Amino acid sequence: xxxxxxxMMIVTMCVVGLADSGPKSDPSGASIGVAADVVGATENAPxxxxxxxxxxxxxxxxxxxxxxxxxxxAINMVWMLICGFLVMFMQAGFAMAxxxxxxxxNAGHTMAMxxxxxxxxxxxxxxxxxxxxxxxxxxxxxxxxxxxxxGEFALHLFGKDFGLFGTKGFFLSGMTYDAVIFGIFLFQMVxxxxxxxxxxxxxxxxxxxxxxxxxxxxxxxxxxxxxxxxVWGGGWLSALGRNxxxxxxxxxxxxxxxxxxxxxxxxxxxxxxxxPRIGKFTNGKPNPMPGHHIPMAIVGCFILAFGWFGFNAGSxxxxxxxxxxxxxxxxxxxxxxxxFSSLLYMWMRYGKPDISMSANGLLAxxxxxxxxxxxxxxxxxxxxxxxxxxxxxxxxxxxxRVMKVDDxxxxxxxxxxxxxxxxxxxxxxxxxxxxxxxxxxAAPVRGLFYGDASQFAxxxxxxxxxxxxxxxxxxxxxxxxxxxxxxxxPAEQEIQGLDQFxxxxxxxxxxxxxxxxx
Amino acid sequence: MKMIVAxxxxxxxxxxxxxxxxxxxxxxxxxxxxxxxxxxxxxxxYRGLAREVNLLMKTxxxxxxxxxxxxxxxxxxxxxxxxxxxxxxxxxxxxLADCVRISTGETGGEAx
Numbered sequence: 001x002x003x004x005x006x007x008m009m010i011v012t013m014c015v016v017g018l019a020d021s022g023p024k025s026d027p028s029g030a031s032i033g034v035a036a037d038v039v040g041a042t043e044n045a046p047x048x049x050x051x052x053x054x055x056x057x058x059x060x061x062x063x064x065x066x067x068x069x070x071x072x073x074a075i076n077m078v079w080m081l082i083c084g085f086l087v088m089f090m091q092a093g094f095a096m097a098x099x100x101x102x103x104x105x106n107a108g109h110t111m112a113m114x115x116x117x118x119x120x121x122x123x124x125x126x127x128x129x130x131x132x133x134x135x136x137x138x139x140x141x142x143x144x145x146x147x148x149x150x151g152e153f154a155l156h157l158f159g160k161d162f163g164l165f166g167t168k169g170f171f172l173s174g175m176t177y178d179a180v181i182f183g184i185f186l187f188q189m190v191x192x193x194x195x196x197x198x199x200x201x202x203x204x205x206x207x208x209x210x211x212x213x214x215x216x217x218x219x220x221x222x223x224x225x226x227x228x229x230x231v232w233g234g235g236w237l238s239a240l241g242r243n244x245x246x247x248x249x250x251x252x253x254x255x256x257x258x259x260x261x262x263x264x265x266x267x268x269x270x271x272x273x274x275x276p277r278i279g280k281f282t283n284g285k286p287n288p289m290p291g292h293h294i295p296m297a298i299v300g301c302f303i304l305a306f307g308w309f310g311f312n313a314g315s316x317x318x319x320x321x322x323x324x325x326x327x328x329x330x331x332x333x334x335x336x337x338x339x340f341s342s343l344l345y346m347w348m349r350y351g352k353p354d355i356s357m358s359a360n361g362l363l364a365x366x367x368x369x370x371x372x373x374x375x376x377x378x379x380x381x382x383x384x385x386x387x388x389x390x391x392x393x394x395x396x397x398x399x400x401r402v403m404k405v406d407d408x409x410x411x412x413x414x415x416x417x418x419x420x421x422x423x424x425x426x427x428x429x430x431x432x433x434x435x436x437x438x439x440x441x442a443a444p445v446r447g448l449f450y451g452d453a454s455q456f457a458x459x460x461x462x463x464x465x466x467x468x469x470x471x472x473x474x475x476x477x478x479x480x481x482x483x484x485x486x487x488x489x490p491a492e493q494e495i496q497g498l499d500q501f502x503x504x505x506x507x508x509x510x511x512x513x514x515x516x517x518x
Numbered sequence: 519m520k521m522i523v524a525x526x527x528x529x530x531x532x533x534x535x536x537x538x539x540x541x542x543x544x545x546x547x548x549x550x551x552x553x554x555x556x557x558x559x560x561x562x563x564y565r566g567l568a569r570e571v572n573l574l575m576k577t578x579x580x581x582x583x584x585x586x587x588x589x590x591x592x593x594x595x596x597x598x599x600x601x602x603x604x605x606x607x608x609x610x611x612x613x614l615a616d617c618v619r620i621s622t623g624e625t626g627g628e629a630x
Contacts, residue, residue: 288564350563357565397566410565 135166
């Protein structure tokens with residue numbers, strides 16, 4: 001990890017040295033949002049020619065256009081930032097959900113991982129993750145700037161550009177010290193942190209804190225940003241439309257693949273390398289290990305559902321884009337439908353409703369709608385949710401009984417499996433009412449059921465690339481890391497509980513932690 | 519002197535205490551315990567996996583008594599805790615070799 005950081009610093013120095021005179025950066029934000037940002041804002045907005053004409057005939061109108069442009073950008077910036085703050089709060093939701101679903105003797109350690117992943121992810125992303133992801137993204141029109149993000153390293157094959165990673169924005173220095181770019185950084189960072197915290201769920205209760213820290217830097221600085229660049233940073237998966245006629249390329253509105261699949265697949269790789277908790281399997285048969293604090297877990301899931309409004313609706317990067325209402329409602333409906341279908345499924349299959357699976361169901365529905373939320377109607381959203389709720393129950397059972405992977409909180413099933421369902425669902429249910437212009441394709445986004453099979457193909461490609469790329473790189477990483485410093489705590493410490501050994505504070509020093517089973 | 523150890527249902531503790539006070543037995547220790555008896559337990563489901571739960575929550579009472587309090591204490595516990603169903607609990611009576619009051623150093627029956 002140290003070598004990677006060092007190399008990134010070398011790259012930074014090269015990039016900063018080649019300062020370009022093109023886009024203007026404004027760290028104060030004062031000059032961002034001008035009359036030009038009024039052009040194209042609405043259907044009947046003034047055109048650039050209108051403004052040029054008005055300079056002579058209606059000077060006050062031009063001045064007003066300047067203020068209006070600023071306000072438009074400001075609304076969008078405020079919206080994006082507030083939604084980013086909501087997504088940051090999801091860290092608390094993850095912390096509570098994971099700790100509630102695991103055992104009391106490890107609560108301090110589980111909380112510590114969820115707490116530190118926020119910090120480490122942020123730092124790794126600031127050092128080089130953001131640059132790799134968004135360095136070539138070109139800023140955002142809705143935010144009136146960010147053009148200094150204009151460096152994308154691409155391979156030229158078959159006469160097409162395959163964008164691989166960005167090259168501007170290391171340490172947010174130089175020309176990337178700009179108000180718009182900082183706003184984009186915050187918003188992208190909280191999404192990356194959502195990915196980073198997912199494996200702490202599947203690897204809970206037996207992961208050494210030291211190796212977790214190294215993992216945190218690796219996923220935030222390298223793994224997440226690369227795939228995110230390919231989908232959101234102007235990279236090759238988003239260009240499958242322009243380059244190969246596959247719909248709009250791989251589309252993922254808020255991150256079913258970029259965030260949740262990456263996290264879920266990494267969670268799978270990590271759980272496989274780590275191995276199951278002691279006592280989880282007896283002769284290959286799984287044993288239940290109930291969580292210690294269901295109220296905490298449920299509140300955590302509510303916090304996640306709340307934060308998801310920021311996650312999905314915020315991904316419009318524009319408060320002025322009124323599709324945000326549709327996005328928010330679709331998000332809500334899918335989560336609710338999934339919680340309900342998983343409730344019914346567990347009730348019918350095992351005789352009693354299981355609230356922990358319903359909570360997983362809620363999250364699974366939210367994960368599944370994350371990609372298609374902007375592109376589908378409410379009926380589709382409910383259908384996507386209903387399927388997600390059942391899918392998560394089947395998947396939990398599959399990974400436990402068939403794959404014999406121990407996933408204490410269902411992270412692989414909630415995020416990995418339903419993230420995949422989410423991007424495929426977009427390829428099926430996108431109904432053509434939104435998305436014109438995305439990834440350089442003028443028409444709105446349509447899925448298979450609304451006439452565009454090629455979009456579904458693009459989604460399949462994006463999904464498969466995620467699974468292959470993330471699984472291989474994370475599996476190899478964990479295997480190599482395991483050789484350098486053990487991934488797993490010693491057995492005696494695992495039996496006694498990780499708190500005292502790994503993070504030196506017991507979560508519940510006043511309470512005798514009852515142990516009637518392992 | 520005898521040590522009376524009783525395992526009762528946790529929700530019966532208040533009733534048992536009331537009956538013990540009525541026979542002038544005010545001193546006792548109360549401990550949370552897990553236990554099982556004749557019944558093998560029941561099955562709980564968690565995320566689709568079944569768990570045999572044969573350790574149920576019980577409350578353990580420890581009461582040190584002089585000879586003349588043995589019978590009344592036992593009767594009081596039974597009166598307070600009995601429901602007639604499985605799981606009411608058990609009472610064990612053991613010999614108590616000695617008893618010491620820490621604050622004064624008194625021993626024997628006076629210290630109980």
